Amino acid sequence: MARILVIEDNADSLELAAYLLQAAGHRADGASAGEAALAAARQDPPDLILCDLQLPGMDGFAVLRGLRQEPRLCAIPVVAVTAYAMVGDHERVLAAGFNGYLSKPIDPEQFTSQVEAFLPRRS
Amino acid sequence: MLIVDQAGRIILVNSQTEALFGYARQELIGQTVELLVPERFRPQHPQHRHSYFAEPRVRPMGAGLDLYGRRQDGQEFPVEISLSPLETEAGLLIISSIRDVTERRRFQQALQEKNEELGRAIRAKDHFLAAMSHELRTPLNAVIGFTGTLLLKLPGPLTAAQEHQLRTIQSNARHLLSLINDLLDLAKIESGRVELYPESLVCQAVLEEVAAALRPLAEAKGLRFEVTAPAEPLRLQADRRALSQILINLINNAIKFTEQGAVRLRAARHQTAGQWRIELSVSDTGPGVAPEDHARLFQAFTQLAAEPSRRQEGTGLGLHLSQRLAALMGAQIRLESEPGRGSTFTLIIPEG
Numbered sequence: 001m002a003r004i005l006v007i008e009d010n011a012d013s014l015e016l017a018a019y020l021l022q023a024a025g026h027r028a029d030g031a032s033a034g035e036a037a038l039a040a041a042r043q044d045p046p047d048l049i050l051c052d053l054q055l056p057g058m059d060g061f062a063v064l065r066g067l068r069q070e071p072r073l074c075a076i077p078v079v080a081v082t083a084y085a086m087v088g089d090h091e092r093v094l095a096a097g098f099n100g101y102l103s104k105p106i107d108p109e110q111f112t113s114q115v116e117a118f119l120p121r122r123s
Numbered sequence: 124m125l126i127v128d129q130a131g132r133i134i135l136v137n138s139q140t141e142a143l144f145g146y147a148r149q150e151l152i153g154q155t156v157e158l159l160v161p162e163r164f165r166p167q168h169p170q171h172r173h174s175y176f177a178e179p180r181v182r183p184m185g186a187g188l189d190l191y192g193r194r195q196d197g198q199e200f201p202v203e204i205s206l207s208p209l210e211t212e213a214g215l216l217i218i219s220s221i222r223d224v225t226e227r228r229r230f231q232q233a234l235q236e237k238n239e240e241l242g243r244a245i246r247a248k249d250h251f252l253a254a255m256s257h258e259l260r261t262p263l264n265a266v267i268g269f270t271g272t273l274l275l276k277l278p279g280p281l282t283a284a285q286e287h288q289l290r291t292i293q294s295n296a297r298h299l300l301s302l303i304n305d306l307l308d309l310a311k312i313e314s315g316r317v318e319l320y321p322e323s324l325v326c327q328a329v330l331e332e333v334a335a336a337l338r339p340l341a342e343a344k345g346l347r348f349e350v351t352a353p354a355e356p357l358r359l360q361a362d363r364r365a366l367s368q369i370l371i372n373l374i375n376n377a378i379k380f381t382e383q384g385a386v387r388l389r390a391a392r393h394q395t396a397g398q399w400r401i402e403l404s405v406s407d408t409g410p411g412v413a414p415e416d417h418a419r420l421f422q423a424f425t426q427l428a429a430e431p432s433r434r435q436e437g438t439g440l441g442l443h444l445s446q447r448l449a450a451l452m453g454a455q456i457r458l459e460s461e462p463g464r465g466s467t468f469t470l471i472i473p474e475g
Contacts, residue, residue, distance in 0.1 A: 010261055010264075010265075012262075012264070012265035012269075013261065013264050013265060013268075016264065016265060016268040016269060016272070019272060019277070020268075020272065020277075023272070023275075023277045054257065083256070083257045083258075083260035083261045083264065084253065084256070084257055085256065085260060086252070086253055086256055086307065086311075087311070087317075087364075103260075104260050104261065104263075104264040105260060105263045105264040105266075105267040105268060105296075105300060106264060106267075106268055107267075107271070108267070108268050108269075108270075108271025108272055108275060109271060109275065
């Protein structure tokens with residue numbers, strides 16, 4: 001069981017990701033805006049963060065920078081889950097410092113294992 | 124054209140110079156050439172003259188700088204000036220050829236404005252495409268995603284009819300996603316925004332990668348899937364993504380339209396008229412295409428199969444897109460096919 005924070009402003013997409021992760025036995029918490037997500041992460045640092053890029057206010061890139069600035073949060077893997085899926089978007093996301101990139105629509109059969117691949121190894 | 128002596132005095136002018144600067148000849152002869160230079164440049168000008176006399180050779184004046192002349196009425200205009208030394212009994216003189224470049228400058232500026240306008244339009248279109256891609260994918264995420272959770276039976280068991288209907292939703296949603304992907308790819312090609320990054324590739328490696336991804340699809344349909352390539356590595360310069368995309372489209376089509384038999388992928392190197400070419404061909408044992416339909420096949424949204432079930436399967440953009448991508452790569456796609464004898468699509472890539 002891992003604790004995963006899902007940052008997603010689209011309620012249906014958030015419900016989908018959380019449902020799939022919970023069905024696989026993980027704890028999934030949701031945040032629909034960047035500021036709220038940072039507050040939630042500070043309160044209770046998760047094992048992994050899934051982050052949409054287009055968010056109201058702070059976008060996903062700003063959320064990532066915010067996380068990386070905080071010593072307690074900077075080592076948490078952050079995976080972009082985004083509907084920006086044009087040529088070059090994948091490279092742009094990795095270059096910005098995200099640990100991974102998943103494009104929407106997500107593949108419901110693969111999603112959990114794709115996400116789990118980014119979980120830090122338990123020692 | 125005018126001639127100036129070492130002291131900067133004008134000693135000869137032609138009638139074009141008179142017309143250009145608005146002075147009569149007698150008003151110019153004997154004056155220093157600074158008369159024709161805008162006031163703000165006058166103080167430095169004698170210095171430039173002296174350095175030219177120190178090293179006289181044929182050259183344009185003020186290379187890389189915007190130069191201006193001053194008319195009698197005080198109006199300035201952009202000029203281009205070339206200087207050449209002239210040895211005479213009276214000593215070294217300078218011939219100065221002056222051209223009015225107002226028109227050219229105006230044209231350049233108009234061109235630059237047009238370019239900027241075009242740049243803005245292209246950026247707006249790119250932004251529109253990116254936004255459209257994003258907006259179309261977002262609702263599909265929920266449609267494909269929750270259809271998937273139901274089919275995975277995460278919320279609970281399904282009746283046979285529910286499962287059948289959910290599979291129908293799933294395949295249509297995936298079809299819609301392929302359409303969106305192909306249309307966006309095509310829109311990017313149409314607006315000239317697809318950049319290819321040619322790299323040194325070994326054909327066999329690309330073929331193996333593509334074959335590994337598509338072999339299961341062929342075998343699931345009971346088709347044999349064969350890859351034939353020479354033992355020695357076939358190297359070429361090409362964009363890996365474009366090459367893979369073309370091959371995937373061709374192989375997908377072959378699998379889609381073949382009910383029994385085999386799909387064969389073949390790589391070879393041929394010489395035609397002194398030019399080496401790499402040929403990657405995809406053959407199937409499907410229904411084949413009548414010669415009169417060959418050209419039409421490459422147009423957008425053309426599918427020849429009469430069976431309605433088949434029309435569902437492709438976007439009708441795959442071949443069109445592949446041909447556009449091939450053209451960008453400097454390659455072409457050749458079709459050999461006859462009804463009842465299968466089809467062979469060959470991607471022909473010139474070497475070097």
